Amino acid sequence: MFYLLNRPRAEAEALAEAIIAVKDRVRLCSRCFSLTEEDPCAICTDVRRDAGLLCVVAEAKDIFSLERTSAFRGRYYVLGGLMSPMDGVGPAQLRVKELIARIGEDAPREVIIATNPNAEGEVTALYLSKLIAPLGISVTRLAYGLPIGGDLDYADEITLAKSLEGRRSL
């Protein structure tokens, strides 16, 4: 606020316009429900991406986290939240029906559910797998484990136990 008061009027106008532009131009992609200026979004229209892999996330911001890894070359789907009947959020409040319809159309070979590793994320992932697995599509979930560069000594027992459960052969 004080910073802006000391800047030229033109700068404040530019900022105001930018804010209005966000409101006017940014909308939801009709395919994946991520935020975009063009509909469908750049990821949904990118033919180099693998349409056989569909990654389901809770919020659009999760796509940005996953994209920073450059490790995933499939497509996304934004559910719009996590199951929480206490907060009035059930299947009808999330884009569950639309997800099943999308899977029916695209027939991906694998659906990856990338929800947070907390109680709500866990239930949402299991619920979706109940609906998707009967369609004959493989459903996976992100692994739980140790942070890279971490120290076993500092890992909490729960994470360590989950890492043991999800161990891999070398």
Add this chain to the structure above:
Amino acid sequence: MRLTGLTLADVRNYSALEFEPVPGVNVLAGPNAQGKSNLLEAIGLLGTGKSFRTSRESELIAWGMPLASVSGTAALAAGTVRLACTLAASAAGTRKIYTVNGGRVGYSHYLGRLRVVTFVPAHLQLVGGPPALRRSLLNAALSQESPAYYAALANYAKHLAQKNALLRGGVSPDEDLLATYDERLVASGTAIVLARRAFIASLDERASPVYRRWAGGADGELHLGYAANVPCDVPTADAVAAAFTQRLADARFAEAQRKTSLVGPHRDDLEFRLGERALAAFGSQGQQRTAVLALKVAEHATLEAYAGEAPLLLLDDVLSELDAERRRAFLEGVAGVEQAFITSTGAVDTPVAATFSVRAARVERVA
């Protein structure tokens, strides 16, 4: 394990205190309302991260202060550890910050370092009081013993609250979602059931001889039993999970009708029997009190056996509630503890390692 040093800052009536307890029995003596229980509560907070007196933990922060902090050094079998628990008042409630050796940790990583067994007058109602009182004793002990138990309990409580919201109609009914909650409840509930079963078996084994020694054989044998809401004779994860799943399936219609969950370890109980009779219904007040004392001795011994070292014993004003004979018997029962803290308004008739006078938030060693 034992506490070797304790520092309080703005905790209840203590603006600043340095306290150096000794091994063995530490008596905190003095008239009422001088700070004996506050000091004991602070030791409990350092160990468990929770107050044993109140759920409104903002009360622990001295009036008008932003923070309260309890820190201390404990000598464990594994070495010395420095612990600190800081309470911060904020508009959203009381926030707690835990550190171990100066590093900030989450609650599940903090709990269980310095273990305590607490005995307060309210525990004398354990036999005849509501089941929630007995479940909370089991939960407090097992959560300190095992981070996995605490995680399962927290997970179970979250899924149970969500399931109840679903049954109440917080969102439109959905069979698949209900089944998902039931599966998660079975997963965490199974861990809870198995841990409680083993723990209660150990309590039973240890409490019976203690009771016999105090009461003689005339009363009959004291037995502690696990009144599991999901009965299962085979103590394996698969068997318990199968029994719980079946019980949920059987209760599904009733749960939908009553709009709340009706089965699971949140309805477990710990039962006291004397011979074949239920102590709560048939026992005298005296028998019930003796049984509670035996249970507390057994709780301490079980936690010691589980961890390989004895937890601290915190007794808050409980001795004055007992007659002379029970007081002597109980103190004999805990005479071997590595370290105990006892608040008392009068003299304590047991060998004591140190007596501290507590007056107007000043603590001085007097013997």
